[in-house]
Amino acid sequence: MKPLNFEENLLLLRLKRKDPEAFAKLYDLYVTPIYRFIYFKVPTRQDAEDLTSEVFLKIWQYVSETEDIIENLRALLYRSARNLVIDFYRRNANKEIISADQVSFILEDDRQQSLLSQVETKLEMKNIELILRQMKDEYREVIILRFIEELPISEMAKILDKSKGSVRVLLHRALKVAKSLLAKDGKQQSD
Amino acid sequence: MENNKVIKEFKNLKNQIYPRPEWVALSRDILLQQISHAAKTPENFHQPKAMDYVVAAAQIFRQSFFQPVVVMLLVFVSILSSSLMINAAFYSLPGEPLYRVKLALEETHLALTPGEEQKVELKIEFAQKRMAELDKVVAQADITPEEKKKKIEVLVREFKNNVSSVSDRLAKINESNKQSVNAAQKELTLKMAVTVEQKAQDLAKSIDEKTSGLEQENIEVKQIVAEAVETAQATSVSAQEIIDEAKAETEIKIEGQIQGVSTPDSEAGDSAGDVATSSDNGTETTQEFVN
Numbered sequence: 001m002k003p004l005n006f007e008e009n010l011l012l013l014r015l016k017r018k019d020p021e022a023f024a025k026l027y028d029l030y031v032t033p034i035y036r037f038i039y040f041k042v043p044t045r046q047d048a049e050d051l052t053s054e055v056f057l058k059i060w061q062y063v064s065e066t067e068d069i070i071e072n073l074r075a076l077l078y079r080s081a082r083n084l085v086i087d088f089y090r091r092n093a094n095k096e097i098i099s100a101d102q103v104s105f106i107l108e109d110d111r112q113q114s115l116l117s118q119v120e121t122k123l124e125m126k127n128i129e130l131i132l133r134q135m136k137d138e139y140r141e142v143i144i145l146r147f148i149e150e151l152p153i154s155e156m157a158k159i160l161d162k163s164k165g166s167v168r169v170l171l172h173r174a175l176k177v178a179k180s181l182l183a184k185d186g187k188q189q190s191d
Numbered sequence: 192m193e194n195n196k197v198i199k200e201f202k203n204l205k206n207q208i209y210p211r212p213e214w215v216a217l218s219r220d221i222l223l224q225q226i227s228h229a230a231k232t233p234e235n236f237h238q239p240k241a242m243d244y245v246v247a248a249a250q251i252f253r254q255s256f257f258q259p260v261v262v263m264l265l266v267f268v269s270i271l272s273s274s275l276m277i278n279a280a281f282y283s284l285p286g287e288p289l290y291r292v293k294l295a296l297e298e299t300h301l302a303l304t305p306g307e308e309q310k311v312e313l314k315i316e317f318a319q320k321r322m323a324e325l326d327k328v329v330a331q332a333d334i335t336p337e338e339k340k341k342k343i344e345v346l347v348r349e350f351k352n353n354v355s356s357v358s359d360r361l362a363k364i365n366e367s368n369k370q371s372v373n374a375a376q377k378e379l380t381l382k383m384a385v386t387v388e389q390k391a392q393d394l395a396k397s398i399d400e401k402t403s404g405l406e407q408e409n410i411e412v413k414q415i416v417a418e419a420v421e422t423a424q425a426t427s428v429s430a431q432e433i434i435d436e437a438k439a440e441t442e443i444k445i446e447g448q449i450q451g452v453s454t455p456d457s458e459a460g461d462s463a464g465d466v467a468t469s470s471d472n473g474t475e476t477t478q479e480f481v482n
Contacts (some may be wrong), residue, residue: 005251010243010245010247014243020227023222023226024219026221031219033216036208037212039208040208045211049211049214052298053218053222056222057222057225128200128203129204129208130200132204147198147201147202148201148204148208149203151206154444155341171228175194178201179193182197182200
């Protein structure tokens with residue numbers, strides 16, 4: 001972990017000085033993880049893309065202007081992404097709540113995708129992804145951060161603004177829910 | 192096990208979910224354009240200075256100073272450097288500043304050694320080391336006979352001390368053993384005595400040989416050497432005495448055993464019975480030694 005930390009700290013310093021190359025490097029390093037994190041939290045791919053871009057812009061502004069000491073750049077990115085998703089839902093509170101069944105059809109932009117590929121997308125999407133989307137956001141978050149992004153519990157605690165113990169409890173419960181959803185799903189399929 | 196299955200499924204998602212490459216490239220360009228107007232003037236940004244690296248390193252150092260890994264590393268380094276010093280001391284000879292350190296280390300080693308037998312063996316080892324050092328000193332061609340004499344004196348004195356302390360320890364152990372009936376203990380003492388006897392003989396011989404060749408040295412050294420030889424021989428003798436004592440004791444016991452078979456009520460029989468029941472092994476092994 002130490003070499004990454006050193007690189008990160010160097011990157012941070014350059015970002016503070018508004019070095020565009022540093023920004024490009026940050027983007028290249030984190031665009032996929034941040035996109036992935038946001039992807040499961042929002043209904044459409046378009047939303048995920050838009051919000052991901054917003055995250056990087058926000059970070060760029062924040063780092064260069066803030067006086068605070070930033071200890072962990074990666075955690076900052078995830079925290080920022082999380083906050084932006086919350087804002088997103090606040091802004092779109094008027095829109096109807098999307099159910100899991102409808103999700104697959106919305107995932108690709110209707111205007112750009114043919115009906116056939118939409119159907120293909122639904123078939124392609126594995127059960128596990130559907131299950132993840134069905135879960136409570138709290139549980140989904142910890143599963144994504146732990147098993148998909150593979151972050152340590154200490155960092156997760158920073159991102160989620162919770163204690164390490166709470167994070168562990170959440171993970172435990174999330175797995176339980178996932179297991180039962182999987183089992184239910186399996187049963188449905190065999191019927 | 193089921194947990195692992197679920198976790199694995201989630202982990203697999205990592206490879207399946209990723210942004211569209213065309214979007215990644217496009218958004219990168221757009222974002223860089225958006226931020227570049229803020230960094231238009233060259234003074235605002237520059238190549239990472241050397242200072243940046245130093246600051247970054249210092250920040251990490253500050254953050255991680257008390258982490259276990261760093262502490263362990265520091266401990267390891269300090270152990271390593273002290274062990275290097277110990278090694279340097281190891282090869283030192285009298286007259287060199289590290290020699291005292293070496294002796295002190297030997298003392299520490301002795302203090303840390305558990306068990307009387309090991310301590311006695313260690314003392315013998317030290318005496319042997321003095322012999323090796325003597326060889327080296329004698330071989331030294333680049334010092335004056337005066338200096339050589341001094342060094343030899345120191346060595347021989349140390350040697351004498353080591354050897355006499357061996358015999359003292361052995362005597363002490365023997366005394367304390369006389370009270371106990373513990374045959375295993377006695378066996379141990381006996382083993383020590385045998386070892387000491389042999390080794391003390393060897394030491395006496397070797398110091399005699401080594402010093403007989405020193406013609407330049409004068410009477411003082413010869414005297415010390417003679418004392419050392421005497422001490423070694425005395426140690427050997429006292430060890431032999433212990434062995435003889437044990438031998439005699441065993442003979443009495445054997446006789447007792449034989450008598451005990453026909454007269455179970457006699458005192459000898461009782462003590463024989465005691466020995467027989469407490470540890471048959473001890474008696475047998477003692478016999479081996481004696482034989």
